[in-house]
Amino acid sequence: MPHLEMPPTKSSLRKIKDELAFAYEGYDLLNQKREVLVIEIMKRVGDARRIEAELSGTLDGFYNSYRLAAVDMGSDALALQSCSEKRSYNLRMETTRLMGLRLPKLTITRKKLPIAHTVPETTSSYDEAKERSIKALRALAEYATIARAIILLSRELKKVQRRVNALEKIFIPQHEEAKTYITGRIEEMEREEVFVKKLIRQRHEEAGP
Numbered sequence: 269m270p271h272l273e274m275p276p277t278k279s280s281l282r283k284i285k286d287e288l289a290f291a292y293e294g295y296d297l298l299n300q301k302r303e304v305l306v307i308e309i310m311k312r313v314g315d316a317r318r319i320e321a322e323l324s325g326t327l328d329g330f331y332n333s334y335r336l337a338a339v340d341m342g343s344d345a346l347a348l349q350s351c352s353e354k355r356s357y358n359l360r361m362e363t364t365r366l367m368g369l370r371l372p373k374l375t376i377t378r379k380k381l382p383i384a385h386t387v388p389e390t391t392s393s394y395d396e397a398k399e400r401s402i403k404a405l406r407a408l409a410e411y412a413t414i415a416r417a418i419i420l421l422s423r424e425l426k427k428v429q430r431r432v433n434a435l436e437k438i439f440i441p442q443h444e445e446a447k448t449y450i451t452g453r454i455e456e457m458e459r460e461e462v463f464v465k466k467l468i469r470q471r472h473e474e475a476g477p
Contacts, residue, residue: 274446276453284447291443295435298428301367305425308366309418316414323407330404333397340391349390357402359409369424371417374409378402 274280338346358377363370 274450276450276457278454281447281450281454284443284450288440288443288447291435291440295432295440298432298435302425302428302432304367305421305428309421309425312414312418312421316411316418319407319411319414323404323411326400326404326407330397330400333393333400336393337391337397340393346394349394353398357405366421367424369420371420372413374413376402376406376409 274284334346341349356379358379360375360377362373362375364373365371
């Protein structure tokens with residue numbers, strides 16, 4: 269007996285066939301979406317590894333420049349000069365759409381600062397550390413963009429996988445079982461109906477006019 273409690277009628281059979289056709293179509297689409305998501309995740313994982321390596325090198329260079337600046341200027345002077353710096357970049361967040369998802373994209377651009385009237389008392393190592401800090405921020409923004417995209421894509425992949433499993437292991441088997449059962453019952457009832465009609469005709473012929 270199938271799990272679906274439906275009367276063995278032709279209308280029930282038609283309904284089950286329609287639901288099965290829709291389920292198989294959805295199953296195919298979900299499988300395609302799952303494949304695309306896996307490809308997108310793997311591509312971004314490769315990009316994340318590349319950016320991690322670049323970011324590590326950028327941060328090492330920034331730290332070395334900052335350490336040299338601290339030696340040249342002194343830690344107190346370096347801290348004072350760093351606090352007096354005006355923010356020289358703009359942080360912007362946009363979104364891109366992929367398979368119904370809104371993926372964030374962070375970008376950092378240099379800001380045009382007014383020309384200073386006095387020359388700051390800095391060293392070349394300080395200026396180099398300042399430039400490296402912008403590169404580090406850009407690398408961080410790029411890494412954050414990819415990391416967030418991987419998280420969102422992975423969550424969507426889990427949702428798709430749950431739906432695929434529900435169709436593959438529950439919905440479709442139950443409806444296939446119900447279709448087989450109802451088809452068999454309808455054929456059995458049709459055979460019984462034919463047999464009854466033959467029996468009635470036979471008795472009517474035996475009874476005569």
